[in-house]
Amino acid sequence: MSELKRTFRYLRPYTREAVLAIIFLGLVVVLDLSIPRMVQTLVDEGIGNQDMDIVLRTSLMMIGASILSATMMIGNTIFSVKASRGFEADLREDIFKKIQTYSFGNLDDLSSGQLLTRLTSDLNQIRTMMTMTLRMFTRAPLMAIISLSIMWTTNPQLTKYILILMPVTGVFITLFIRKLQPLFTKTQEKLEQLNQVLEENLSGIRIVKAFVRRDYEGTRFKSANKELTDISVRVNQLIGVLFPLTLLIMNTGIVAIIYFGGIQVIQGSTTVGTIIAFTNYVFSAMFPIMMLSMMAGQISFAEASAKRIMEVLDNEPEIKEKLDAVQLAEVKGRVEFKNVSFSYREDGGDPVLHNVNFTAEPGETVAILGSTGSGKSSLIHLIPRFYDVSDGKVLIDGYDVRDVEPKSIRKHIGISLQEAILFSGTIRDNIRYGRPEATDEEVIEAAKAAQAHEFIIGFPEGYDTNVGQRGVNLSGGQKQRIAIARALLVKPSILILDDSTSAVDVETEIKIEEALEELMKNRTSFIIAQRISTVLNADKIIVLDDGNIAAEGTHDQLIQTSPIYKEIYDSQLGDGGAQ
């Protein structure tokens, strides 16, 4: 409950609405419960005393009470919805904005899928819980308590029978739920399992077909399907039995009222009207118990959701701006790594970079080579301070990046990440992403440099072509070229291309390189590329091996001195080690 309670602070701005909702609800309950009592009066005093006046008056009062209660209920609905929706919107805003403060490290811990679930279904779960709190959870105990008190004051003897049955219902349902809960979890697991088989099958359909594994997949699906069905049958059977059984307990109450109440009437210690009223109160006293026991399961779901949401809110951004951070108006582009070590984990386990030292002078092109996991991407991610170094310093124009406002550095860096992610909207919007105020001419210029202009104008709508779910499907290479254009458009002092042309065909890649050569002239550029042809003209090539700089220099130097470089070179350009 504790995490759930923490979310309740988001209700604070809506205290007025929440309180009003609960007050209205209380009135509704009182009014609703007065009805059977009035029936009793009508029967005993009106009919019993042959008093037509009382009959008329009481029934008019009952109608009045119904109308009043309807009005109150509308009031409750309006305020409870206002409160819960406001609560939801505020909480959603806080989560979303919190995520916006995250740095790369935080995002590595929580995947976008996880975050999305928290912002949608978890939030929904909590909102539902909140709405229920403002309605059912308040209403049910109120109803039970008020019904019981009315009954007790009218006829304590008869009320005792109901008092015995109430805990029976509670215990009974709780036991059932306790049995059901693990089954729910299991159903969930089986469902996930089935979905996984399905998802894999559909995504890998080419492989399934190519290896002719239809039967094998069929068997896999069949067993997952069977397991899910078996468990669902059990769950449904249990629920199916639970409801009639709880109803039976309530009905037992009615039988008890009729029989024992009847005896009392015959003995003259109670009235017929009381019996009629009591048969109604049995429901209003016991039904809430039933509802509450059933809803108890919901609380544990909501608690789990609250925990996940709080995890997002409690997660502090790893990169923090210093209070006295410097604002860089201009960046020349001198990048220096001084004894930089870096590990993704705070406890320093498994450093990805060890003691890296190098300097890139303004305007230089630095190519970074190395095998997967050698630390190339990690290295370039330290320049815009996506992560903080574990040891050493990264300096831009002589400033430690930790002493500078991250925003003011990043504004001067154009980066194209390994995975080319575009947003929905037009191609123009995407290219302008980092600088929305750019002119159309600038957009076209950037697109031309990234060799994207030609294919873009090939679309019927040109730069206004929509990309994303409802737009055209761009190939991997096309996306990468747009991502490069996006990076170029910010007119960065430092340009970083992280394996940005991997999906582009060789010919286009060459063209991009030629165009870039021109563009890179006045900026410091870092290029990670797999194709060695891409890096040959760099001012400096850094060869990374397992987080260490294995070699550094120009192509001509490295081909003489670095065995690793030569190996890479030979594998691609040489004739398979023939030299």
Added chain:
Amino acid sequence: MSGKNSDNKKEAQPQTGMHRRGPRGMGNIEKAKDAKGTTLRLLNYFKEYRVKIAFVVLATVASSLVGLAGPYFQGVAIDKYIVLGDLDGLLRISLMLAGVYVFTTLVAGVNSVIMAGISQGSLMKMRKELFEHMQLLSLSFFDKNQTGDLMSRLTNDIDAIGALLTQNVTQLVQNLLTLVGIIVLMFSLNVWLALASLIVFPLMIIFTAVVGKRTRVYYRDLQKQTGGLNGVIQETLGGQKVVIAFEQQDAVNKKFDKMNQAVKETGVLALTYAMMVPPIMGILSNANIAIVAGLGGWMTLQGLATIGTIATFIQYSRQFANPLRHFANMYNSIQSALAGAERIFEIIDTPPELTDCEDAVSPQQIQGEVVFEEVDFEYVPDVPVLKNISLHAKPGETIALVGPTGAGKTTIVNVLTRFYDIQKGKITIDGLDIRNVKKDYLRSKLGIVLQDVYLFSGTVMDNIRYGNLVATDEECIAAAKLANADGFIRRLPKGYQTELSERAGNLSQGQRQLISIARAIIANPAILILDEATSSVDTRTEVQIQEALLNLMEGRTSFVIAHRLSTIRKADMVLVINNGEIIERGNHEELLEKKGFYYNLYMSQFKGTIDDADFEYIKPVEVYDQPTSSMPMMGKRRGPSGGPSPEMMRQRAMEIVEIFKKKQATSPETAKTFEELEIPPQYQRMIQMRLTRLGIIADNGGKLYLIEKNLSKL
């Protein structure tokens, strides 16, 4: 449960799970196109449960009728026994009342148990049928339908049907009977009171209709706005690193705020209306009690009714509201279940992919001779993708397909595997038209390593074994060794038993590729198809992959969609494809000599990247003009296709062996380099590719020597 299910789906598949169905029974009502036909077809799934269903229906009828007796007995108890002071009678009627409740409970319980089995069983059958049918559908179907959409058929749509089955079918019967029963009983007890009770009835209907209409309008808006908001959230989170890189957090927040506010406002409207219905209905039934009690009281005083009747009527009017409320909800869930069923049937009705012709054969063995004869193909009518493609691959040859993106390289693979059927021309394997070969057999003889490596969850071992389900662990490990995957697999936490997480996220792209190569090796195909996309892999892993691929290609006819010139050079034949046509063909050297499209491609790749000396060295023209007198057949006896024939290869190998013998490089001590042996470059490839693998020539620290005792392997 259903809400939770779809949420769960979202966790697994965030990119497609955004379409929520909204709270059941509010707004967003989908309509089935052919409700009657779909219902009838849906009923088919219950045929086998006929007897059980008949029992359930009968039992429900009985219990509904008996259930109606409950309130009636209450009235009787008051009028006949309590008022008259008959204790024995009271006990009797109380026991009867208890009997009624026990009976209805029993029936409801038994019914639920039976129905749970029936509904889940039929859902299982439906899922199975849908899944199995999907497996038969052609790739073009999967091209057109996104995985997420198909997933939603099997989860959300089945779910909707399930919800209808488990919750509503018995309730429908029961509610109808209860409603009719109550009306009949009320009228038989007291016509005037019955009429009075029904006054509220039209009020309820009007109210529900008016509010329902508004609710639907607001709900539609809400759904649209929520969809938009979730879209923004999903997209932003998916590209959060880009947002950070371009410092767009403020812009994103602004966009979010606007939509969040809109969702909040519409949500308040929609939900206020929606949530008003149930309590108001309950209150209307309170008003009903007032009317019954008032009128009943007056009539009792006039001697036209009894107190017991009033008690009975009060109970009935309570029960009366329930069926009405259910009907409104049920209508929605029936509609969405039918709409779901319609979508499911749509898939089941999609004709399966190209079927085998009746006399399709499964030949004993496949040598691997592949011939395309004037093949034309189009995915969409009138948009030709392949035009007049002819090629001839002899067993064991490597054919490289080269050309710009979209030229039709992958399509050649797709028609060879018969993922699609060609429109014109003929494709034969060992002289047999592939349309006359059993499709499954054909594919089992083709090994495919695709660009986008797909691994399944399960262990590494499972994934390798996917290529050949009966392979032993040893065979799988041997395959992994050949694929250069053994080393890294052994370094994984649990070696071959390491579980691969979803989409194999815990392996690098290169490692996944190596596993997929092992998978292809263990399948032992006669013909190999490689989409050589090593671009996302670093250079050193690539060397390993190249080596693994060479192992795989050994002795097999191979089609390689090549991106690397090193691969192309090693190919027996290079087909240059542009706009769906083969525009040039020949081996690397010949194509360069032509100075055509290929030459340009080649030159652009290497322009300025190799210093002149190197370039001279590998310049093919020079190499080509260099045959020594001891090798007179160079460049002569080539087949028309340009690739060397196996017989020629053997001869070439013998010539190489002769060189080694002549230079006395026959032991590790006397090993010599290529230069020392004076072996021309184009022969070096042969040595590496075939002879070292056959164990005829071995490497001793860059120097080579001949192992004479292995010569028999030639």
